[in-house]
Amino acid sequence: MSGDxxxxxxxxxxxxxxxxxxxxxxxxxxxxxxxxxxxxxLQAENQADTVFKSDSAALRLVRHFDSPACLLGTSNDRMxxxxxLGRAHADMGEAPAAIQDYYDAIExxxxxxxxxxxxxxxxxxxxxxxxxxxxxxxxxxxxCCDASTRFAWRANELxxxxxxxxxxxxxxxxxxxxxxIPQITQWVYQKYKEMGEENFASISLWTxxxxxxxxxxxxxASVLIREYETKSSLFDSLGNISEGREIFYFLKGTMLLxxxxxxxxxxxxxxxxxxxxxxxxxxAALGLANLYDSLGFPDSVAKYAMLSRLYNxxxxxxxxxxxxxxxxxxYNYSRQEKIAQEKEAIAYSRxxxxxxxxxxxxxxxxxxxxxxxxxxxxxxxxxxxxxxMQNDVLRLSDENKELNxxxxxxxxxxxxxxxxxxxxxxxxSIGDINTFIYSSDVNSQLxxxxxxxxxxxxxxxxxxxxxxxxxxxxxxxxLLDVFGPLTENEYRLCILVRMNFRLSETAxxxxxxxxxxxxxxxxxxxxxxxxxxxxxxxxxxxxxVQQIV
Numbered sequence: 001m002s003g004d005x006x007x008x009x010x011x012x013x014x015x016x017x018x019x020x021x022x023x024x025x026x027x028x029x030x031x032x033x034x035x036x037x038x039x040x041x042l043q044a045e046n047q048a049d050t051v052f053k054s055d056s057a058a059l060r061l062v063r064h065f066d067s068p069a070c071l072l073g074t075s076n077d078r079m080x081x082x083x084x085l086g087r088a089h090a091d092m093g094e095a096p097a098a099i100q101d102y103y104d105a106i107e108x109x110x111x112x113x114x115x116x117x118x119x120x121x122x123x124x125x126x127x128x129x130x131x132x133x134x135x136x137x138x139x140x141x142x143x144c145c146d147a148s149t150r151f152a153w154r155a156n157e158l159x160x161x162x163x164x165x166x167x168x169x170x171x172x173x174x175x176x177x178x179x180x181i182p183q184i185t186q187w188v189y190q191k192y193k194e195m196g197e198e199n200f201a202s203i204s205l206w207t208x209x210x211x212x213x214x215x216x217x218x219x220x221a222s223v224l225i226r227e228y229e230t231k232s233s234l235f236d237s238l239g240n241i242s243e244g245r246e247i248f249y250f251l252k253g254t255m256l257l258x259x260x261x262x263x264x265x266x267x268x269x270x271x272x273x274x275x276x277x278x279x280x281x282x283x284a285a286l287g288l289a290n291l292y293d294s295l296g297f298p299d300s301v302a303k304y305a306m307l308s309r310l311y312n313x314x315x316x317x318x319x320x321x322x323x324x325x326x327x328x329x330x331y332n333y334s335r336q337e338k339i340a341q342e343k344e345a346i347a348y349s350r351x352x353x354x355x356x357x358x359x360x361x362x363x364x365x366x367x368x369x370x371x372x373x374x375x376x377x378x379x380x381x382x383x384x385x386x387x388x389m390q391n392d393v394l395r396l397s398d399e400n401k402e403l404n405x406x407x408x409x410x411x412x413x414x415x416x417x418x419x420x421x422x423x424x425x426x427x428x429s430i431g432d433i434n435t436f437i438y439s440s441d442v443n444s445q446l447x448x449x450x451x452x453x454x455x456x457x458x459x460x461x462x463x464x465x466x467x468x469x470x471x472x473x474x475x476x477x478x479l480l481d482v483f484g485p486l487t488e489n490e491y492r493l494c495i496l497v498r499m500n501f502r503l504s505e506t507a508x509x510x511x512x513x514x515x516x517x518x519x520x521x522x523x524x525x526x527x528x529x530x531x532x533x534x535x536x537x538x539x540x541x542x543x544x545v546q547q548i549v
Contacts, residue, residue, distance in 0.1 A: 027354075029072065031064075032064075032070060032072045032073065035060075035061060035064045035065070035070075035073075036073075036077070038057070038060075038061060039061050039065075039077060039080060039081060039084075042057055042058065042061065042084050043080060043084060046084060046087055051091050052087060052088035052091040052092065053091070053092065054088070054092075055085060055088040055089060055092065057088075058081065058084045058085035058087075058088045059085060061081040061084065061085075062081045062082055062085050064081075065077050065078045065081045066078060066081075074115075075108050075109060075110040075113065075116070076109075076115065076116065076117045076120070078105075078108040079105045079106075079108040079109050079117065079120060079121075079124075080105075080117075080120060081105075082101050082102075082104040082105035082108060083101070083102065083105040083120060083123070083124050083127075085101045086098045086099075086100075086101030086102045086104075086105060086124075086127065087127070089101055090127065090131060095131050095134065095135055098127075098131060099128060099131055099132070100455075102124050102125075102127060102128045102131075104457075105124050106121065106124060106125075107457055109121055117155075118151045118152075118154040118155035119151075119152070119155040119157055119160070121147075121151040121155075122148050122149075122151040122152040122155055122157060122160050122161075122164070123148075123160075125144045125145070125147040125148035125151065125164075126144070126145075126148040126160070126163070126164060126167065128141075128144040129141045129142075129144035129145045129148060129164075129167050130167070132144060133167075133170065133171055133174075136174075138171040138172075138174050138175050139171075139175070141167070141168075141171045142168050142171050142172070145164050145165065145167045145168045145171070146164070146168075148160070148163075148164035148167070149161045149164035149165055152164055158191070158195065159195065161191075162188055162191045162192060162195075165184055165187060165188050166184075166188045166204050168180075168184060169181055169184060169185065169188075169204075169206075169207035169208075170207055172184070172207075173207050173210065173211065178211045178215075181207055181208055181211050182208060182211075185204060185205060185207065185208040188201075188204045189201045189204050189205065192204060198231050199231060199232050199233040199234075201231075202227050202228050202230075202231040202232040203228070203232045203234070205224045205227065205228055206228070208224060209221055209224045209225055209228065209251060210251060212224065213251055213254055213255050213258070216258055218255050218258045218259050221255050222255060222259075225251070225252055225255065228248075240271075246271075246272060246275045246277070246280050247272075247279075247280060247283070249268045249269070249271045249272040249280075249284070250268070250269065250272045250280070250283045250284060250287055252268050253265045253266075253267075253268035253269040253272065253284075253287050254287060256268065257287070257290060257291055257294065262291060262294070262295060265287070265291055266288070266291055269284050269287040269288045269291060270284070270288070272284035272287065273285065273288070383466070383469050383470070383473070386469055386473070386476075387462070387465055387466060387469060390465060390476055390491070391465075394486065394487065394488040394491060395488075429549075430547070430549045433471050433472060433549055434500075436470075436471045437467065437468075437471060437498075437499055438499070438500075440467050441463075442460065442463045442464045442467050443467075443499065445460050445463075446460070446464070446496075446499075446501070446509060449508070449509060450501075450505045450508050450509065453508055454508075455508075455509065455510075455511045456509060461492065464492075464495060465495075468495055468498070472498075472548060472549060474548075475494075475495075475498070475548055476491070478548045479491070479494055479545075479548075482527075482528050482544075483524050483527050483528060484527060489510055489512075489520070490520065490524060492509075492510055493506065493510065493517065493520060493521070493524075494545050496509060496510070497521075497541070497542050497545045497546065498545050498546055498548065500546065503517055503518065503538075518538050521538040521541040521542075522537075522538060522541070524541060525538070525540055525541045525544075528544070
């Protein structure tokens with residue numbers, strides 16, 4: 001009878017678990033649907049050319065679709081979420097963060113899948129090309145343009161493919177590689193013509209016109225300039241070009257000056273000079289100085305040369321001011337916006353913990369019903385739990401300062417798990433451990449990222465954590481005992497120091513500077529010594545970490 005009661009209790013417990021699991025799954029599905037709706041809404045705002053002033057909405061979407069609990073999201077969803085985060089950072093003036101977001105979006109794409117959004121990949125590479133161009137990284141911009149064109153063809157988007165090649169023209173001009181410009185211009189021009197876009201075809205001649213004028217091939221330049229004026233739809237009935245493109249007057253004035261049409265050249269230089277922009281005034285004054293030099297009027301040459309210098313100084317000051325504003329915008333958030341983001345992060349973390357709690361209950365009950373696993377399976381489970389706990393502690397340390405109690409509890413579990421793993425496997429000497437680590441596959445991957453000067457993706461870092469846990473299970477708990485809670489960058493630094501990477505290599509892998517890495521070591525060393533950072537050396541930190549076995 002007692003056996004029947006036990007079986008009945010087991011069935012009741014299993015039924016309760018299934019009810020809880022079903023409830024949790026229903027809540028997760030409902031939450032996922034709301035996130036999909038929010039993703040489409042944010043994409044609609046982006047397509048309407050909305051200027052994003054905050055990244056909170058995009059960050060929330062990235063956290064959801066990147067979460068292990070998100071089983072219903074597709075690779076296209078994740079790619080779109082990271083892309084929108086990049087668009088938000090680009091609008092906020094954070095170019096480096098936007099470029100990293102675009103790289104993250106590209107890594108989410110599954111190009112082997114027939115449902116992969118090649119059009120979105122084309123757009124991502126196009127946005128990266130523009131950002132690289134603005135940063136003066138012209139070779140990188142050209143590479144992104146080619147990638148954008150490649151995926152545009154796969155998406156059967158002819159217009160995007162043409163734009164991808166047209167974007168390259170300005171980068172080639174800035175690099176001085178003008179030999180490639182005529183061929184690309186001819187291709188772009190012809191494709192626009194085939195699409196019936198006469199005005200776009202004429203506008204695409206701009207860079208080639210510049211090259212011809214600079215090379216003093218005024219006969220060819222005059223033909224292209226004439227088509228540009230008549231077919232680009234950029235000029236009004238009086239021959240005035242649309243706002244923002246007034247540099248055309250200087251280009252045509254320079255061509256007319258080269259053709260010795262002095263009166264016509266002066267007209268266009270003075271139209272350029274009447275513009276309000278200091279850059280336009282600067283080149284216009286320079287053109288007039290060249291004109292009067294050809295006419296032999298030294299007083300006028302001196303006048304406009306001085307005027308050009310004054311406008312040039314004003315232009316430099318204006319550019320510095322705009323750059324300063326872009327830098328300042330990174331920090332110019334309101335206090336209320338920060339509070340809202342913090343509350344949203346806490347709410348999201350609580351939802352994740354509910355899902356984790358339900359999952360843990362299910363695994364515990366199922367583990368009590370089924371037979372005992374073999375020792376090797378138990379050891380792997382412990383290591384997986386150790387890795388999850390480490391990730392939880394790192395995330396909690398960086399984002400949730402109010403959850404110190406949970407962090408302390410998990411740190412204790414990490415120490416216990418590390419000791420259990422040590423007891424179930426053979427202890428190795430420090431020499432053997434170093435040999436295992438240096439010959440590991442992840443070590444080779446890290447060196448490859450160093451050679452290409454790229455930051456490893458999340459998958460590589462996770463593999464690195466697993467390798468360290470494999471050969472030094474108590475590594476993380478040893479660091480906790482000495483330094484206390486670690487941020488993710490601090491933990492990564494300790495692992496790279498343990499693997500004997502040089503300072504410059506560590507800076508590349510973490511995405512920082514050598515001085516910042518040195519300062520991080522000194523701050524952590526001061527926590528170990530319970531003293532000020534003055535007089536401490538990063539070598540002391542390296543010696544301590546490399547001795548952990």
